[in-house]
Amino acid sequence: MSIKLSSSVPTDREVVLGILNNSEEALNKLYIGYYPMILQFILNNNGGEDDAKDVYQETIIVLYNKIKGGNFELSSKLKTYLYSVSRRIWLKKLTQQSKKTNNIADFEDVLIVDEDIEHHEQKDMQFDKMKVALESLGEPCKTIIEDFYIHSLSMHDICEKFGYTNTDNAKTQKYKCLQRLKKLFFQS
Amino acid sequence: MRNEIELEAIIEDYLNGKLTADEQKAFEQLRNNDPIVDHKVVAHKVFLESMKQYADILVLKEQMDAAHNQIDVAAISATVRPHSSKIVRIWRNNKSAIAVAASFLILAMVMLYSIQNQTKQDGSFEALNREVSQIKRSQNNLIRNINTKVQNTTITPAKFGGSGFAISSNGYILTNYHVIKDADSIYVQNSKGSSFKAKRFYTDPVNDIAILKINDNSFDHLGSLPYSIKKAGAGIGEIVYTLGYPKDDVVLGDGYISSKTGLNGDTLAYQVAIPVNPGNSGGPLLDNAGNIVGVINGKENKTDGAAFAVKSRYIVEAVNSIPQDSLSKRIPYGKRSLLQGLKRNKQVEKMQDYVFMIKVY
Numbered sequence: 073m074s075i076k077l078s079s080s081v082p083t084d085r086e087v088v089l090g091i092l093n094n095s096e097e098a099l100n101k102l103y104i105g106y107y108p109m110i111l112q113f114i115l116n117n118n119g120g121e122d123d124a125k126d127v128y129q130e131t132i133i134v135l136y137n138k139i140k141g142g143n144f145e146l147s148s149k150l151k152t153y154l155y156s157v158s159r160r161i162w163l164k165k166l167t168q169q170s171k172k173t174n175n176i177a178d179f180e181d182v183l184i185v186d187e188d189i190e191h192h193e194q195k196d197m198q199f200d201k202m203k204v205a206l207e208s209l210g211e212p213c214k215t216i217i218e219d220f221y222i223h224s225l226s227m228h229d230i231c232e233k234f235g236y237t238n239t240d241n242a243k244t245q246k247y248k249c250l251q252r253l254k255k256l257f258f259q260s
Numbered sequence: 261m262r263n264e265i266e267l268e269a270i271i272e273d274y275l276n277g278k279l280t281a282d283e284q285k286a287f288e289q290l291r292n293n294d295p296i297v298d299h300k301v302v303a304h305k306v307f308l309e310s311m312k313q314y315a316d317i318l319v320l321k322e323q324m325d326a327a328h329n330q331i332d333v334a335a336i337s338a339t340v341r342p343h344s345s346k347i348v349r350i351w352r353n354n355k356s357a358i359a360v361a362a363s364f365l366i367l368a369m370v371m372l373y374s375i376q377n378q379t380k381q382d383g384s385f386e387a388l389n390r391e392v393s394q395i396k397r398s399q400n401n402l403i404r405n406i407n408t409k410v411q412n413t414t415i416t417p418a419k420f421g422g423s424g425f426a427i428s429s430n431g432y433i434l435t436n437y438h439v440i441k442d443a444d445s446i447y448v449q450n451s452k453g454s455s456f457k458a459k460r461f462y463t464d465p466v467n468d469i470a471i472l473k474i475n476d477n478s479f480d481h482l483g484s485l486p487y488s489i490k491k492a493g494a495g496i497g498e499i500v501y502t503l504g505y506p507k508d509d510v511v512l513g514d515g516y517i518s519s520k521t522g523l524n525g526d527t528l529a530y531q532v533a534i535p536v537n538p539g540n541s542g543g544p545l546l547d548n549a550g551n552i553v554g555v556i557n558g559k560e561n562k563t564d565g566a567a568f569a570v571k572s573r574y575i576v577e578a579v580n581s582i583p584q585d586s587l588s589k590r591i592p593y594g595k596r597s598l599l600q601g602l603k604r605n606k607q608v609e610k611m612q613d614y615v616f617m618i619k620v621y
Contacts, residue, residue, distance in 0.1 A: 096323055099320070099323050099324070100326075100327045100330070103323075103324055104327055107328075111333070111337055112341075115337055115340060116340075116341070121337055125333075129324050132320070133317055133320060133321075140316075195313065198310050199313065199314055199317055202311065202313075202314040203314070221308075222315040222318060243265055247265045247268055254303070254304075257310065
């Protein structure tokens with residue numbers, strides 16, 4: 073598997089610059105490049121392919137946030153960092169599922185990444201809160217908010233999409249939805 | 261309600277930095293004066309950040325899912341999943357450990373190899389030992405060879421065979437038996453170059469001793485012998501010297517007794533560390549005090565500085581076996597030698613008239 077890894081892995085610098093520039097290509101390379109390593113780790117430690125995907129994506133998010141947060145320093149190889157983060161996340165999951173976590177089969181060097189993981193967990197909680205809040209918002213509010221804030225549609229587009237008679241109506245609707253969402257988000 | 265919506269829009273524009281400078285200034289004033297507005301701004305800011313984060317991650321997840329779909333998960337997991345074979349699994353899990361173990365193994369092999377090399381050296385050493393014993397055997401032969409050589413010299417005319425020394429003033433010369441063994445005729449020559457015909461008078465093949473009698477009218481009696489025979493054995497380390505005729509002139513050889521036994525533990529002889537050559541056979545071996553301690557009779561060919569000398573005890577036996585009245589001024593036993601206390605060069609000077617070259621034909 074290391075052969076596969078080395079054939080398609082982007083350089084560490086390439087990844088960092090790519091993420092800072094929101095390059096989808098760099099992300100692709102990164103994702104495909106290191107996936108086998110994590111898959112191997114999870115499969116050899118009581119996990120399945122789906123677990124590997126979840127853990128790996130979470131790991132990439134941790135890296136993404138760290139790079140975007142501007143405090144990412146390459147003190148080690150990116151590979152080692154990714155492996156360590158994945159390992160930590162998977163160990164936590166194993167503990168939560170009260171599966172045995174001793175006798176972990178390791179394939180790479182391991183860094184201590186607890187701080188990054190904690191930071192990530194807080195962010196992840198925010199993410200889940202937002203997700204839950206949006207879910208419980210119901211339609212059409214969820215779509216309106218998502219279109220406006222995530223897909224960056226203009227009020228005009230939203231007006232047309234949802235068939236409001238004028239932009240003001242749309243704005244009013246959005247305002248109501250936003251108030252409810254905020255309420256849900258801050259209360260939860 | 262209208263105002264609320266407007267306010268919300270303004271707050272959002274403010275947070276997104278979309279207000280003009282004037283509007284921004286006015287809004288900030290409003291915010292400072294109205295805590296409710298300020299609170300709304302802060303809350304909205306947090307919300308917007310969370311929303312942005314959410315949006316970012318959502319986009320990221322979409323991208324990752326897209327990337328994930330490009331991966332042939334099944335194929336990769338087939339290669340990396342825990343192998344049914346335990347050996348492969350162990351190999352994968354412990355690659356680095358195995359690598360370390362392997363390097364140790366290689367190291368061990370290298371060491372083993374070098375040790376083996378060393379044992380090879382041991383082997384050659386043993387072989388050397390064998391060679392040494394071979395040498396010994398060949399040395400045995402060599403002595404015989406020397407003897408044969410001497411025989412040969414008896415066949416070849418005018419070839420000197422060895423050395424000898426006077427044991428009495430009236431022409432009795434002691435030499436090695438092997439020197440004269442097969443001689444047709446024997447001549448002795450003194451240091452001045454005069455030759456005298458001699459005949460064998462007494463032989464002792466076991467001790468390799470022979471006594472010659474000069475039978476020549478031109479031979480004048482010698483004076484009193486300056487040396488005496490030491491009956492007691494000499495110890496290891498005793499400084500000794502010999503005079504002999506490895507060439508036409510007398511040659512001094514200097515050394516020490518290195519062993520109380522001769523070749524292969526031969527108790528009849530000493531081993532002497534002294535440079536001797538063919539022709540030295542039959543020469544006297546003297547200690548510093550001018551006492552004869554032996555007769556040079558051979559050497560080990562392949563070992564440096566190992567010559568052999570017949571012990572003086574057997575000289576005494578030989579001399580005693582001669583009718584005593586035929587010897588005039590015979591060699592004294594155990595008496596103080598006239599050479600004692602003299603320097604080596606003086607000793608040699610006095611000695612050389614009594615040491616003869618034995619020529620056999």
